[in-house]
Amino acid sequence: MMQTESHAPGAGLPGMDEKTQRETRYSRQIMLPEFGESGQAKLSESSALIVGVGGLGSTLATLLCAAGIGRLVLADGDRVSLSNLQRQILYRTDQIGLYKSACAEETLRRLNPEVVIESHCRFMDETNACKIAEGCQIVLDGCDNPQARYLMNDLCVGFGIPYVYGSISGFQGQVSVFNRTKGSATYRCLFPQPESQGKTGAIPEETEGNPNAGIRRLPGLPGGVLGPLPSLIASIQANECLKILSGCGPCLDNELFLFDMQTLQARHIGLQPSESGREASLKSFSRFCPRSFSKDPARQTS
Numbered sequence: 001m002m003q004t005e006s007h008a009p010g011a012g013l014p015g016m017d018e019k020t021q022r023e024t025r026y027s028r029q030i031m032l033p034e035f036g037e038s039g040q041a042k043l044s045e046s047s048a049l050i051v052g053v054g055g056l057g058s059t060l061a062t063l064l065c066a067a068g069i070g071r072l073v074l075a076d077g078d079r080v081s082l083s084n085l086q087r088q089i090l091y092r093t094d095q096i097g098l099y100k101s102a103c104a105e106e107t108l109r110r111l112n113p114e115v116v117i118e119s120h121c122r123f124m125d126e127t128n129a130c131k132i133a134e135g136c137q138i139v140l141d142g143c144d145n146p147q148a149r150y151l152m153n154d155l156c157v158g159f160g161i162p163y164v165y166g167s168i169s170g171f172q173g174q175v176s177v178f179n180r181t182k183g184s185a186t187y188r189c190l191f192p193q194p195e196s197q198g199k200t201g202a203i204p205e206e207t208e209g210n211p212n213a214g215i216r217r218l219p220g221l222p223g224g225v226l227g228p229l230p231s232l233i234a235s236i237q238a239n240e241c242l243k244i245l246s247g248c249g250p251c252l253d254n255e256l257f258l259f260d261m262q263t264l265q266a267r268h269i270g271l272q273p274s275e276s277g278r279e280a281s282l283k284s285f286s287r288f289c290p291r292s293f294s295k296d297p298a299r300q301t302s
Contacts, residue, residue, distance in 0.1 A: 047137055
């Protein structure tokens, strides 16, 4: 793990005191009455975890760092490859072969030295998820592994924090906010079980006992994707994260947003929470997360 404390805010900006720098850096969002100085203050005291720093995660990390989040945790054990550069905007050709998390940390520190960046050059799994997510108020999905989404969901339900889901394939993208409150849908309410191994294409979900039956999940890799799609979907995810942390507006709670880059059509689908989905999430969480890491889900608003 690489961990870097924030640089002095005044570094490289002679003639500007710390207060003036902050006011100037974030002036365009502070001037929004819905956001304001209070929203910026809340954001600067917040911590977020991004799981996967690829197509979605590289844009997520850039936008949240630029916005002035207090602490940003990155988890990804992958290395930069040539095929990544078509859509993963944080990386450059001379970084091929290096760990994505380490490269992202270096670039993000240069973008905004006020933000504390903590990078983990390993994949998040059941053995390290609770430690990596410790102290975070929200988790953002930047991965391309459907199995990892169950881990993120279960972690967030157990910790009592929101999970900002994002998924892309081809020209299609999906975004939602799971576990925003105790009454919110979880990822397991939408997709109760992992897809069967070996299947490709959009997978119909089982219908028995699933109030959200008929909604199809996007396939994971390998598969093609148009370069702008990850940045577009990640921008929506970042927008949801900023609204949640600053309190400046409603989010995609109990809603699934779907977008087609080919036709530019967008739609919203309402999601129904299910007690079985939440119970399954908590059961899974209790299996891999020690009690010492557990946070009380009751601290969520109802």
